[in-house]
Amino acid sequence: MLFHCEVNISPRQDILDPQGDAVAKALANLGFAGVGEVKVGKYLILELEAADEAAARSMLDSMCHQLLANPITEDYVAAVRPA
Amino acid sequence: MKVAVIIFPGSNCDHDALHVTSKVMGWDVVPVWHESGSLGGADLVLLPGGFSYGDYLRCGAIARFSPIMSAVIKHAQGGGLTLGICNGFQVLLEAGLLPGALLRNTSLEFRCQWTNLQVQTNDCPFTQELQVGEILRIPIAHGDGNYFAPPDTLRQLNEQRRVVFRYCTAEGLITPEANPNGSVENIAGILSEGRNVLGLMPHLERASEAALGSADGKRVFDSLAKSLAEVSW
Numbered sequence: 001m002l003f004h005c006e007v008n009i010s011p012r013q014d015i016l017d018p019q020g021d022a023v024a025k026a027l028a029n030l031g032f033a034g035v036g037e038v039k040v041g042k043y044l045i046l047e048l049e050a051a052d053e054a055a056a057r058s059m060l061d062s063m064c065h066q067l068l069a070n071p072i073t074e075d076y077v078a079a080v081r082p083a
Numbered sequence: 084m085k086v087a088v089i090i091f092p093g094s095n096c097d098h099d100a101l102h103v104t105s106k107v108m109g110w111d112v113v114p115v116w117h118e119s120g121s122l123g124g125a126d127l128v129l130l131p132g133g134f135s136y137g138d139y140l141r142c143g144a145i146a147r148f149s150p151i152m153s154a155v156i157k158h159a160q161g162g163g164l165t166l167g168i169c170n171g172f173q174v175l176l177e178a179g180l181l182p183g184a185l186l187r188n189t190s191l192e193f194r195c196q197w198t199n200l201q202v203q204t205n206d207c208p209f210t211q212e213l214q215v216g217e218i219l220r221i222p223i224a225h226g227d228g229n230y231f232a233p234p235d236t237l238r239q240l241n242e243q244r245r246v247v248f249r250y251c252t253a254e255g256l257i258t259p260e261a262n263p264n265g266s267v268e269n270i271a272g273i274l275s276e277g278r279n280v281l282g283l284m285p286h287l288e289r290a291s292e293a294a295l296g297s298a299d300g301k302r303v304f305d306s307l308a309k310s311l312a313e314v315s316w
Binding site for chain 1: 140141144145148177183184186187188189190191231232233265
């Protein structure tokens with residue numbers, strides 16, 4: 001079965017995110033008031049072939065742990081749905 | 084000394100590494116393409132700087148899985164001398180051969196400049212000929228050199244004296260002003276637990292000949308030469 005997967009990778013909460021800070025400042029400079037914390041992350045889209053959704057989810061988790069996200073500096077949220 | 088300089092797609096500091104190890108140090112040096120399965124019996128494995136895989140996903144994240152890396156990991160875990168410079172350091176971190184991670188420079192600028200490094204320990208093959216407190220003038224060129232480690236890891240690194248270099252002023256003061264990238268505790272280079280793997284951001288291979296402005300980097304290669312000469316067979 002073909003599955004459509006999305007992974008949102010973001011910098012961990014306790015880590016300084018200079019990109020996020022730079023974007024927040026840029027927004028403030030543009031005149032947008034009330035901009036709080038900004039975090040800049042990554043968004044990945046994958047098409048996966050798997051026996052069922054549980055297998056796809058398990059494969060995706062392994063991919064995130066091994067390659068897609070660095071657990072020291074990043075958190076991730078992964079979603080799977082039939083394609 | 085037999086040296087293997089690993090070349091990934093996107094590595095661009097391999098030629099300088101090959102030059103210094105072969106022409107300046109006079110060692111027996113072999114360039115090793117990342118798809119090779121063998122290090123050719125090298126004593127020292129050098130992972131050079133550059134932009135392996137275009138820094139895609141994260142710096143060194145994909146190179147860390149290149150075919151040659153199983154041989155590199157085996158070499159390092161077996162106590163073999165392993166030196167990762169800049170992107171090489173990033174690959175070693177992603178491979179888990181060194182603890183911690185590298186983030187984008189806090190300034191968000193790519194910093195290409197001279198730095199002063201203070202030697203923190205000479206209890207390893209890479210700095211055994213240097214004095215603790217000695218200052219080396221070495222250039223950096225990186226956008227993602229901000230070393231980060233969780234508090235427990237940092238504590239362990241300090242307790243085990245595995246921080247090898249810290250960014251400092253010309254007078255040897257460890258200050259925020261001397262820190263070019265925001266690295267925690269001004270850390271520029273660290274050792275593995277076995278003290279046989281060194282990863283550092285500054286380019287030793289760009290400061291090993293006086294004509295380039297500093298030959299301080301050669302002192303690390305000289306330490307390695309001495310340490311190998313001391314190994315009795």
